[in-house]
Amino acid sequence: MGVIVTSEQVQRPRTAAQRRNPYGGTTSAVVARMPGPTRNFLVEVGGMLALLGRVLVVTAKHPAEILRPTLDYSYVTLRRCWFPVTVALGGFIVFLSVAALVFFDQLGAVGIYPPVIMRVCIESFTVWAVALVLAGIVGASLTSELGARRVRDELDALYVIGVDPVRELVAPRVLTAIALTTLMSFPAVALSLLTTQLAGAYYASESSAEFYHYVFDNLAPMEMFLAALNCLIAGVIIGTVCAYKGMNAGGGSEGLGKAVNQAVVVSFVALWMTQTLYTGITQGIFDLGRFR
Amino acid sequence: MSNEATEAFARPRRPHADKRPASIGPTELDWAPGWANRTISGVGDFLDFALRAVALIPHALRSYPSEVFRYAGVLIRGSSLVVLFMLFNLGLEAGLLADTQFRPLGITSLNGAAVSVAIFRGCVQVLLGWVIAAKIGCGLVTEIGAMRINEEVDALEVMGMNPISYLVSTRIMAVVIVSPGLIIMGYWMSFWGPWLVDVPFLGSTSDGAFWNYLFALQNLTDFIIVTIWAVSSIALPTLIGAYFGYTAKGGPVGVGENTAKSMLISMATVSVIATIIIQLAYGVDANSPIGN
Secondary structure: OOOOOOHHHHOOOOOHHHHHOOOOOHHHHHHHOOOHHHHHHHHHHHHHHHHHHHHHHHHHHOHHHHHHHHHHHHHHHHHHHHHHHHHHHHHHHHHHHHHHHHHHHHHOOHHHHHHHHHHHHHHHHHHHHHHHHHHHHHHHHHHHHHHHHHHOOHHHHHHHOOOOHHHHHHHHHHHHHHHHHHHHHHHHHHHHHHHHHHHHHHHHOOOHHHHHHHHHHHOOHHHHHHHHHHHHHHHHHHHHHHHHHHHOOOOHHHHHHHHHHHHHHHHHHHHHHHHHHHHHHHHHHHOOOOOO | OOHHHHHHHOOOOOOOOOOOOOOOOOOOOOOOOHHHHHHHHHHHHHHHHHHHHHHOHHHHHHHOHHHHHHHHHHHHHHOHHHHHHHHHHHHHHHHHHHHHHHOOOOOHHHHHHHHHHHHHHHHHHHHHHHHHHHHHHHHHHHHHHHHHHOOHHHHHHHOOOOHHHHHHHHHHHHHHHHHHHHHHHHHHHHHHHHHHHHHHHOOOOOHHHHHHHHHHOOOHHHHHHHHHHHHHHHHHHHHHHHHHHHOOOOHHHHHHHHHHHHHHHHHHHHHHHHHHHHHHHHOOOOOOOOOO
16 A cells, blocks of 8 residues: 555645535536436546546646556556457458458469458457457456445445545556556567468468568558557556446446446447547548558 | 174165266266366267257246247347347448458459358357357356256155256247247348448449349358258357356356356357367368359
8 A cells, every 4th residue: 555645635635616516516416407318428438538547636636656556556457367368459451461361362462461351460450359348347447446446345445444446546557548448559560461461472472572562662651650649548448447437337247247347338339439430530541541 | 783783784885886887987087187077078968958958948848838828029129139139230240341351352243252152151159059048048147047056946856846857948949939939030131231331421332233242152052051050159158157057056146157067168169169160161162162
């Protein structure tokens, strides 16, 4: 445990309006008049953004104290998830490669298979698969850890003894999800490069020299940067959604299970929507599809 | 009574120990490392559970038909919209990517063909499996796991009901009833997504060319293969979720951990199935009319 803070410091109201009534502002009044589903959605999104904001503030204030548990937790998580991620991603890329090879082989244009498949992988499918698998594995375990503490009232106990759970428990886990998803983009792209090359060699007898020549001739560093940025956004979504759902779990084992289920489904939907938006926007801005 | 008589009438402690055939051998592999023993026994347990659940489907249909249709209704109301929305989103992404890759080559009229080869034969099935693992598989772990923790499963057994038949076989039958409609509507959504991007939004393909190439590159054989593939991608995560729910132990933490574990195993399994089926079905014969 790090530096001990009092519970008053943890839950201190920030402004005069908050001191009078924390939900008395204009925004809260507008949200309270919304119809049920819209209100719930806005409240959830607001809670997630508030949690993310608190995590960022806490991290900026005490970077040295949070770095150590983040590294420890990242190591544990990476040990747990490297194999399933490799299997899931490898299988996904193999069938994608076979589908693309079938198509270009029939067209008599195996030469454009390498750049097209690698571009499709880097711009979308590798990032997508990594984000979904990490949401399923890292996100679900994050929610179940935090939710179990919430269900057994351990988070309240931490408040009582004057320890800020966001600083001690949530911030390292959210930062782990962000860092792991972002850093995972590099080995994932390397794995897709290897898998697509092996598929090309196995199914279409394409030489590796030709494959790598075409790939590196047609890819730009900007694509790798965009993939890493895409993974960063995905990591922020996974960490925030799953931590929020874990912190707000309730009602015994059924409530905890429901929280994990909701965390995975909500992060899936959010990831797919941001992915489509991101691809559309980056393709529109950068015009990456040109062949050399 | 003499000592000999006691021994003669005493029940042997392991009655079948000497009757076991020698070929079966010890159930634990002493020479193998611990993780191998755990994996093998876990897979064996799962297969035992899955076979029993499938074998009890006729019993479930005979005894608890209302439970089957109740759960089918729950699936249609609760899960189908999420799944269809995800597949529509996949279609949007695919249309966007096909356009960005084919525009520089000047073959945007083939956008529909790319959708037919890459999305219809693979992406839909894998992503469907992942979404089902998140929505239905995790939901089953939660539901059945909470019942297990609250000792409701034992209560069912005490009342003389078969818990596997009542809790698992009914749900699997419900998934079997719902899945064909879900899969076909999923294909439909994943065709209209790219149509929306390519024809009205980007204007890169004409309406006629899109549908012509989309249906030119698929036939009944394709439909049968991918539908069998999709059914297996739906059935396995469901069975895995039910297994991890049924074997949950250790309070809320156990349910949370099992939810995360079922997610991990389902996602890797769906990818492995994809690799095997694409190899079996399309590894040698592309089953497409170009150049034939």
